[in-house]
Amino acid sequence: MTAPMHGPVIAPVLELDRLAVRAAIDGETRTLVHDCTIRVAPGEAVGLVGESGSGKTLSARAVAGLLPEGFSTGGAIRIEGEDLAALSPSRLRDLRARRIGMVFQSPRAHLNPLRTIGDFMTEALVSVAGAKPDAAAARAADLLAEVGIPDPARLLRQRPGELSGGLLQRVMIASTLAMDPRILLADEITTALDVTTQEEVMAVIADLRRHRDLAMLFITHDLALAGAVCDRVAVMQHGRVIETLRASTMRSDASEPYTKRLMAAALPEEERGAGANATTGPAAPVLAVEDLRKVFAVRSERGFGTDRFTAVDGVGFELRAGSALGIVGESGSGKSTTARIVCGLETADAGTVAVMGDDWSRPARGAAERRRRARVAQMVFQDPYQSLDRRRTVGQTLAEAIGVHRPGLRRAELRDRVEALLGAVRLDVALAERRPRALSGGQLQRVAIARALAAEPEILVLDEAVSALDVTTQVEILTLLDGIRRETGVALLMISHDLETVRRLCDRVVVMRAGVVVEQGAIAEVLDRPQAEYTRTLLDSIPREGWVPRRRLTARTTPLPTVATAATRTIRQGDLHE
Amino acid sequence: MNPRVLAQLARQLGSLALTLFLSSVVIFCAVLLTPGDPVSAFAGGTRPTPDMIAAIRAEHHLDDPVWLQYLHWAGGVLTGDLGTSYVYRTDVVDLIAPRVGITVLLVAYAVVLIAVFGVGSGIVAATRGRIADRAVLMATSIGMALPTFVVAILLIWIFARVLGWFPVYGAGEGFLDQLYHLTLPAISLAVLYIAYLSRITRGAVVSQLHSEHVETARVRGIPRARIFRRHVFLNASPQILAVSGATVAGLFAVSAIAEQAFGIGGLGSLLTEAAARKDVPVVQVISLLLVVVFVVLNAIADVAIAIIDPDSVKPGRTA
Numbered sequence: 001m002t003a004p005m006h007g008p009v010i011a012p013v014l015e016l017d018r019l020a021v022r023a024a025i026d027g028e029t030r031t032l033v034h035d036c037t038i039r040v041a042p043g044e045a046v047g048l049v050g051e052s053g054s055g056k057t058l059s060a061r062a063v064a065g066l067l068p069e070g071f072s073t074g075g076a077i078r079i080e081g082e083d084l085a086a087l088s089p090s091r092l093r094d095l096r097a098r099r100i101g102m103v104f105q106s107p108r109a110h111l112n113p114l115r116t117i118g119d120f121m122t123e124a125l126v127s128v129a130g131a132k133p134d135a136a137a138a139r140a141a142d143l144l145a146e147v148g149i150p151d152p153a154r155l156l157r158q159r160p161g162e163l164s165g166g167l168l169q170r171v172m173i174a175s176t177l178a179m180d181p182r183i184l185l186a187d188e189i190t191t192a193l194d195v196t197t198q199e200e201v202m203a204v205i206a207d208l209r210r211h212r213d214l215a216m217l218f219i220t221h222d223l224a225l226a227g228a229v230c231d232r233v234a235v236m237q238h239g240r241v242i243e244t245l246r247a248s249t250m251r252s253d254a255s256e257p258y259t260k261r262l263m264a265a266a267l268p269e270e271e272r273g274a275g276a277n278a279t280t281g282p283a284a285p286v287l288a289v290e291d292l293r294k295v296f297a298v299r300s301e302r303g304f305g306t307d308r309f310t311a312v313d314g315v316g317f318e319l320r321a322g323s324a325l326g327i328v329g330e331s332g333s334g335k336s337t338t339a340r341i342v343c344g345l346e347t348a349d350a351g352t353v354a355v356m357g358d359d360w361s362r363p364a365r366g367a368a369e370r371r372r373r374a375r376v377a378q379m380v381f382q383d384p385y386q387s388l389d390r391r392r393t394v395g396q397t398l399a400e401a402i403g404v405h406r407p408g409l410r411r412a413e414l415r416d417r418v419e420a421l422l423g424a425v426r427l428d429v430a431l432a433e434r435r436p437r438a439l440s441g442g443q444l445q446r447v448a449i450a451r452a453l454a455a456e457p458e459i460l461v462l463d464e465a466v467s468a469l470d471v472t473t474q475v476e477i478l479t480l481l482d483g484i485r486r487e488t489g490v491a492l493l494m495i496s497h498d499l500e501t502v503r504r505l506c507d508r509v510v511v512m513r514a515g516v517v518v519e520q521g522a523i524a525e526v527l528d529r530p531q532a533e534y535t536r537t538l539l540d541s542i543p544r545e546g547w548v549p550r551r552r553l554t555a556r557t558t559p560l561p562t563v564a565t566a567a568t569r570t571i572r573q574g575d576l577h578e
Numbered sequence: 579m580n581p582r583v584l585a586q587l588a589r590q591l592g593s594l595a596l597t598l599f600l601s602s603v604v605i606f607c608a609v610l611l612t613p614g615d616p617v618s619a620f621a622g623g624t625r626p627t628p629d630m631i632a633a634i635r636a637e638h639h640l641d642d643p644v645w646l647q648y649l650h651w652a653g654g655v656l657t658g659d660l661g662t663s664y665v666y667r668t669d670v671v672d673l674i675a676p677r678v679g680i681t682v683l684l685v686a687y688a689v690v691l692i693a694v695f696g697v698g699s700g701i702v703a704a705t706r707g708r709i710a711d712r713a714v715l716m717a718t719s720i721g722m723a724l725p726t727f728v729v730a731i732l733l734i735w736i737f738a739r740v741l742g743w744f745p746v747y748g749a750g751e752g753f754l755d756q757l758y759h760l761t762l763p764a765i766s767l768a769v770l771y772i773a774y775l776s777r778i779t780r781g782a783v784v785s786q787l788h789s790e791h792v793e794t795a796r797v798r799g800i801p802r803a804r805i806f807r808r809h810v811f812l813n814a815s816p817q818i819l820a821v822s823g824a825t826v827a828g829l830f831a832v833s834a835i836a837e838q839a840f841g842i843g844g845l846g847s848l849l850t851e852a853a854a855r856k857d858v859p860v861v862q863v864i865s866l867l868l869v870v871v872f873v874v875l876n877a878i879a880d881v882a883i884a885i886i887d888p889d890s891v892k893p894g895r896t897a
Contacts, residue, residue, distance in 0.1 A: 064797050097799020109790040112809050114887050123808075124798040161889040175798075 011081040012039040013099075013183045013215040014063065020074035021058045021067065021239075033058050033239045035075070038217070040183060045209065045216040047226030047247065049262065050236035051470035052441075056219045059236075060185050063217075064102050065092070080182065097128045101176025105188040107168035111160040117171055118156035125178050143174040147204050148551060165331075166197035170204060177208065183215040190225070194330035194497060195541040202229050202549035221470060223262045225543040227251075235259045251545065265471040286458050286491050287319040287342065287377075292351035294337050294515075311337045313515040315351070319459065324485055324492035326502030326523070328538070329512035338512070339463050339495045343379050344370075356458065375405055378452035382464040384444035388436045394447050395432030398422070401454035421450040424487075426480060442473035446480065453484070460484075462494045466501055478504045499538060503527055511535050586884040590877040601869040602655070606648050609858050609865075655866065661859035665852070670863050673848065680749050681844035683756060684836065685829045687764035688771070692825065696772040697818065700779025704787065705806070714776060721773030726832055730766040730839035737762060747841040763836040771825050778821045782814035789813070816883040816890060823879025827872035 021033035033055040040046045048056045062073050063084075077084045079099050084092060104110045111120055121140035125131040131139070137156065144152035147170045160168055169189060176184060184205070190198035206229065208214055220226050226233050227247045234244045235256065243256045254260055294312040312334040319325045329335040340346040342353055344363040353360040355376055364370040381387040388397060398418045402409065409417065419429050425446040436444055445465065452460055462481070466474040482505055485492055496502050502509055503523060510520040511532065519532040530536045540550075626634070635641050639650050654661060660670035703714035724732075738746040750759035786792060787810055795805045834846030845864060852860035883890055 066793055066797065093799045096797065100797070102794075102797045104790065104794070106790070110794040112791040112795075112813065113889060114813055115808070119808075123795070123800060123804075127801055127804055128799045159889065172794075179798075 010042055012078070013042050013044075013080055014038075014040040014217060015078040015081075016059065016063070016075070017078065018075035019059060019062060019077060021055065021062055022072050022074065023068075024070045024072075031239065033062075036236075036239075036241050037075075038234055038241065038244075040215045040217055042182065043209070043213045043215055044232070045218055045230040047223075047230035047233040048217060048219045048236060049221065049223050049226045049233055051221055051262075051472065053238075054236040055239035056236045057187055060102075060187050060217060060219050064100060064185055065096055094128070097124060098179050099182050100185060101173075101179070101181035101183070102185040103169070103172045103176060103187070103189045106192050107165060107172045108160060110172065111168060113160050116157055116159055117163075120171070121156065121175050121178065124175070129179060139178065140174075143177050144171070146177070146208070147171075147174045148200075149174070164197075165193055166200060169193065169197075169201050173201070173204060173208070177212070180212075181214070183217065184209075185217050185219075187219045188221070191220070191222075195499075196330065196537060198225075198543075199541040199549045200551060202543075203551040205229070206549060207551070222543065223250075223259075223471075224545075224547075227545070228543040228547040229549070235262065261472055265475045283321040283323065285318040286321045286356050287493065288352075288354045289318070289338070289342065290316045290352045290354075292316065292338060292341060292353070293349050294334070294341060294346065295349050310515050312341070312348075315510075315512070315515070315517050317510045317517070317520060319491050319493055321458070321491055322485065322489040323508065324482075324494065324506040326494045326496060326506035326509040327512060328496055328499055328502050328509060330497055330538075332514065333512040334515035335495050335497075335512050336463060339379075339461050339493065342493070343377055343461055344373060371404065374457075375455050376457055377459040377461060378455050378457040379461045379463060380445070380448050380452050380465045383468050384441060384448045385436065387448055388444060388451075390436045393433055393435050394422075394427075394439070397447065398432070398451055398454060401451045405455045417454075421454055424453055424484065425450045440473075441469050442476060445469060445473075445477055449477075449481070449484070453488070453490075456488075457490060459491045459493060462492060462496075464496055465494070467496065467498065474501065475504070481505060499527060499542060511538070582888045583881070583884045587881055590880055594873050594877055597873050598866075598870065602652055602866055603648065605862055605865045605869070606651060607644070609862055610644065610647075651862070655863070660863045663852075663857050663860050665855050665857040665860075670859050673860060674845065674863065674867075677843060677845050677848055680756070680760075680842060681830070681833055681837070681846060684760050684763055684767065684833055684842065684844060685826070687757065687760050688768040688829055688833075689826055691764055691768040692771045692775055693822075695768070696775030697779045699772070700776040701783055701811075703776065703780040704783035711780075714780070718773035718776045721769045722777075724769060726766055726770060726835045727839055729769045730763070730836060733762045733766050734839070749842045749844075759840075760842070763840040763842060766839065767829060767833060767836045771829065775818070775821065775825060779814070779818050782817040783810055786810045786813045812886065816887050819879045819883050819886075823876040824872075827868075827875045830868055830871050 016036050016038045019033060019036040020031055022029050022031050036055070036059050038046060038048070038059075048059065050056045058067070058071075061067050062071075063077055063079075067073070079095060082095065084095075087095060111117075118137060118140060121143065122131075122133065122136035125136035125139060126133055140156060141152040144155055149155055149167065149170060155163075155167075155171070163171070172189075173184075186205070190201055193201060202225075205216070209216060216230070218226055218230050223233070223235075227250050230247050232244060233247050233250055234241045235258065236242065237258050243254070243259060245253050245259070250259075251263065254263065292312050292315040293310070296309045296311055298307050298309050315334070315338055317325065317327075327335045327338060337346060341348045342360070344360065347363055348361060351361070355373075360373065364373050392400075395415075395418050398421050399414050402414060402417050402421075406417075418432055422429055422432060427443060427446050427450070431439065431443065431447075436447075439447070449460075449465075460481075465481075466477050469477060478501065481492060484490060492505065494502060494506055506523055508521065509523050509526050511518045511526065511534065513534050518534045519526055519530065526535060527539065530539060543549075639647055642650070651661065658671070660674070662668065663670055663673055666673060699714045699718070703711045733744075734746055737744045744762050745759050748759055750756040791813075792805060792809050795809050800809075830845070832846075833844065834850050836842070837844045837846040838850060845867070848860065849864045851857075852864070
């Protein structure tokens with residue numbers, strides 16, 4: 001890669017010069033971002049990588065003028081050489097509107113649900129750039145076509161609620177292009193998307209950047225993804241940029257231990273998997289699911305009557321005692337519905353669920369039966385912030401869970417048991433006195449796991465149990481779960497959209513798509529020698545070294561002419577992704 | 579029109595019919611269950627002879643089984659025969675018709691006040707900084723704590739007695755004079771609801787101001803006024819509308835207090851009077867009228883919401 005550095009002539013599109021972000025909270029000022037210095041040259045893509053709370057999003061929001069009330073900045077932010085602090089409010093708004101395009105994590109929340117896509121696409125053109133509504137609509141349709149949307153005219157009349165997350169994210173991207181911005185601020189734009197959709201969106205962005213000479217500040221917690229789509233990567237920790245690396249050589253250049261930890265977390269560990277297999281012999285199945293089927297009645301699109309939607313269709317698998325089975329699939333694959341049927345939260349329309357010889361096909365009737373089943377199967381959910389009662393201390397939460405299954409324990413025994421559970425999830429006993437608010441996401445998820453273990457279950461169902469956590473925390477929790485499985489012999493049923501998570505923890509895997517099992521088998525066989533086309537697509541979509549996102553939808557063949565001239569920058573086309 | 583909106587409309591009409599039927603049964607039975615014999619009310623103070631009693635019972639079908647009495651009454655209501663007042667001995671229609679106008683005018687006046695000052699102060703509280711927010715919060719706390727009749731007394735004392743700006747009594751002649759006469763009653767009626775709607779509006783607007791889609795609009799440089807109109811207020815309006823439907827309908831019932839306090843001969847004062855004198859047919863018809871108004875206004879609010887937000891009609895996603 002030739003040096004995409006800022007020459008003496010070309011000013012950086014975006015320059016953060018010793019940027020500090022401070023927040024006044026309860027009368028005291030805390031500095032959340034320290035001395036953040038980043039330059040993004042024209043056409044360059046810089047990744048800003050770090051875990052939640054590292055200050056990466058705050059930095060981007062400072063650029064876009066979206067800091068919450070009570071926040072202030074120090075240092076300087078310059079866009080094409082202009083210091084934002086020196087501009088009048090109206091000039092600042094205009095500059096941001098015309099030079100910056102910002103795309104966010106959840107497109108669904110960031111689009112007004114009551115307005116049509118057409119309204120959204122044309123609004124800035126009409127109200128900021130003063131375009132005629134007709135011309136704006138024509139341009140909107142062109143832009144939608146440019147991001148690979150097949151029927152733009154129809155889409156312009158639809159509302160956000162009618163579209164998928166991937167489509168909406170493309171609409172967001174297309175809308176930012178309306179003003180021909182020089183830089184795209186992308187804040188975790190693919191985090192809420194499935195891997196295949198993530199690949200699509202990243203491919204769209206790669207094309208746009210090639211054709212439009214668009215610079216990008218790409219904020220993500222996923223170092224592998226940043227490395228694959230950016231020229232340079234800045235790693236942030238505790239509000240500071242700890243190192244900036246060239247993406248192509250970041251794996252060898254990284255010197256900070258934190259960066260190396262992020263890399264280890266993001267990369268598949270090759271020696272794992274096989275180790276997990278070794279412990280499981282031909283044990284009896286604790287859970288056998290056969291020919292499961294679930295149909296939901298959904299209100300029809302046209303307003304009258306109902307449509308039938310088959311969420312789960314003929315699903316079958318076995319979970320052996322002490323083993324770990326992963327069910328992977330994208331949103332809408334039916335994996336969560338399957339897990340909910342197993343746990344009795346949903347009733348199957350057909351098929352059987354057998355747990356240790358008992359028929360669990362229908363949800364438990366009566367408290368006694370529910371309690372009996374709860375001793376066998378426990379569930380851990382995705383978001384520990386929501387699945388724990390914020391008014392109870394950790395000790396109270398655990399004591400309650402123990403009390404359900406072992407009524408009549410004496411106080412001292414109860415306390416011993418709570419301490420044993422905290423020990424089992426490697427948490428300090430002192431945390432028993434704390435409330436959820438005072439704990440980190442990783443600690444909370446450990447508490448949730450401890451609560452599930454209070455019942456001493458045979459099966460632990462993990463519904464996206466690590467998806468909401470930072471990568472390094474994910475690895476910790478997965479290691480913990482693996483340890484618990486080996487120590488207690490509990491069988492794990494892991495529902496996840498993330499193949500790498502499943503690879504780290506499970507010995508067998510079921511791949512689902514649109515309610516159907518596409519492929520299942522031993523983890524190494526399925527993930528290393530996939531038979532199904534869909535499994536291959538899923539694997540190809542995972543960002544890794546040398547990964548190039550591909551567009552699977554047909555795109556237009558010619559790029560739109562833009563106001564900014566792309567001709568002068570042809571040298572760099574090859575640098576990006578080929 | 580959007581098919582989902584049409585479907586919503588159809589559902590509304592269905593539930594309207596059902597609600598009216600059920601409430602008419604409840605109203606009919608409730609009045610029958612109250613103590614006292616309608617015959618004595620009808621005889622009006624004189625001691626009736628057994629012959630008179632029998633004649634009265636026969637004329638008003640009082641010896642029929644309850645369900646037949648109901649059918650008789652409901653059939654009459656449906657065909658426009660609302661029955662005869664026990665007290666005034668005239669058709670209920672003739673009692674009600676001349677009073678509807680003044681009550682509707684009073685309520686409409688109050689609605690305008692509520693919409694302007696309730697929604698307005700809510701928007702001010704949400705958008706004009708801390709001090710404005712505190713001030714509106716304090717004012718609305720007081721407004722919510724004051725019962726309508728206390729407001730009426732205060733208004734009469736200040737504006738009619740001390741300042742002498744407004745009349746104390748009566749409804750006035752001609753439209754402008756009527757408005758003049760109804761000003762104090764309308765204010766006394768509106769205060770509580772202004773406070774209530776102000777709180778609702780403030781909450782709805784604040785939640786939209788901090789929503790992510792408004793953030794997007796700001797990044798895109800959309801002018802502030804336009805963001806407020808098209809993204810903040812529009813999205814807050816379904817919440818405000820939902821509350822407004824019930825509020826306006828409630829005004830018809832509460833108007834009785836204001837009408838009594840200011841001596842206005844509207845539906846409300848007729849209802850209070852009829853209830854006190856056990857004039858069963860009048861109470862039944864006005865009660866039923868209140869139910870109709872309540873259901874219709876709520877249905878209008880629901881359809882308006884469906885037009886603004888067709889997705890609100892759709893059930894939550896499954897799977």
